[in-house]
Amino acid sequence: MSERTKVRDSEQAQRERQRQITTGAEAVVAALEQAGVEDMFGVAGGAIMPFYDALYDSEISHFTMVHEQGAAHAADAYGIVSGEPGVASATSGPGATNLITGIADASMDSDPIIALTGQVETDFVGNDAFQETDTTGITRPITKENYFAGDSDSVGDTVSEAFALSRAGRQGPTLVDLPKDTTVGETDSQPAKPETPTTYDPPETADDGTVTAAADALERADRPVILAGGGVVKGEATDELRGFARKYEIPVITTMPGLGTFPETDDLSLGMAGMHGTGAANMAVTNCDVLLGVGTRFDDRLTGGVDTFAPDAEVIHVEIDPAEISKNIEADYPLLGDAKRVLDQLNDAMTDAPEVDQWREQCQAWTEEYPLTYETPDDEPLKPQCVVETFDELADDDAIVTTGVGQHQMWAAQFWTYEYPRTWVSSNGLGTMGYGVPSAIGAKTAAPDTEVVAFDGDGSFLMTIQELSVAVRENLDITYVVLNNEAIGMVRQWQDGFYEGRRMASEYPWVPEFDKLAEAFGARGFRMESYEDVEDVIQRARAYDGPAVIDALIDPTENVFPMVPSGGDNGLFALNETQL
16 A cells, blocks of 8 residues: 555544654654644654654655655655655665755755654764764754754754744754654643744844835836745745736846745746846846845856846845845845735835836837847757657646756747746756756655646656656655756766867766666656657657656757846846857
């Protein structure tokens, strides 16, 4: 029987269980149950075994991953899609260190996860015991908060607090390190409800005077633009942002984490800005006179050179984390607070709409002048853009897209039409190859009735291909599309563009046949080699009830454009290799 299909405890059984806590491990499980956790991802081991023993009688469905990195990425995607923290667990030492990449990834993208790690007994800490690692020390720079749980009576409260803190304010990963003597230690303490520390007080509403000044700037703007970041999704502010943009008819661009915050079919949408953003979005941000940035940290992949980013604009920055205000781009109007609340404040403060008819016409002209296009010559191999675009046309409107990292990630961002929040699941800030396979598992677990498609590259797919066995074991209906160019394509593209074509360690002289490899895992494999294959193969893969892998053999010379060289001027984007 699948772990995921275990019969749930009755409410009475849950109440009985609450009265029968006898160990710290049982208190940890009770804290997760009280927080509403239904699914988690992990790998068992020695020091974490007391927790797993307590989990045996729990209603929580545990997905046993093949590698702890996969557990962290699956939990990360679960948090993105569900809006509630994903949970990942691992044992001490290598188990904990294998979680590190996924925790760092969640930290960069402000994704809510809670990691539970086993630890050697407290008397052995610092003695280089078997499978001992200073987990809290290693993860301190990449967690919102971490805890060394040294007391059986309070460990349940600690887990509850970590859960609450992960989803509050600027979301992010938390970690609880669980020494074995803490989890086996006797206690009858019931865990507190998930609540943040009394000292944690993230801002909710912005300063009224600054809001009024920002509203005045927008009202008198001739060329305003809204930049929607991932914080709009995290702050559940999508409706407020859409309403504000449409009410005042202000063009909208998004960051990559912000894909889906504003529907790309809307006339006001200019698409994604940044290194591989649309020409219209980058021209708009370069020529605007007021930029309203909501829930964005203005990272370097978005801004290019900070001196040339929105050079003539007054910047209004809506942000919940004060550390991000004026960190990269100077804010003329810093609006510190919750995106949802601050957008309401800004809307209430507006007394008039800006006169932007001419500006909208200019933005539309840029959209027509710089479309996202590609050529499909008969004498050249299959273009990856065609695969993504065709899948988009065939898939459900609310389908969730997950990706690995590389060229395929950019094509998935560019040529899929994003209409809804929480439908783009990717490693945006850390750029973690291997994210795609396990993240699709987490996404499908969080939204079992929603179509999930994972675009991956051959290089990225190979990094976590072992997690395909989990998708098969759990019979998850996921379609994996490997855009196979037999290379680490983005590295090869940079080597061609900036290193005089000196291709070192970027091309594979041989790769597996991924369709056949999928069959060996127990998934259904498909091969795609020509334009005649594309629609038929996609439909057959989608029709299969279970994990399917499409090995799409694409043009190995195809590159991602538009492109702004690192640190470059967004308004001087290259449309092909000769313009770099």
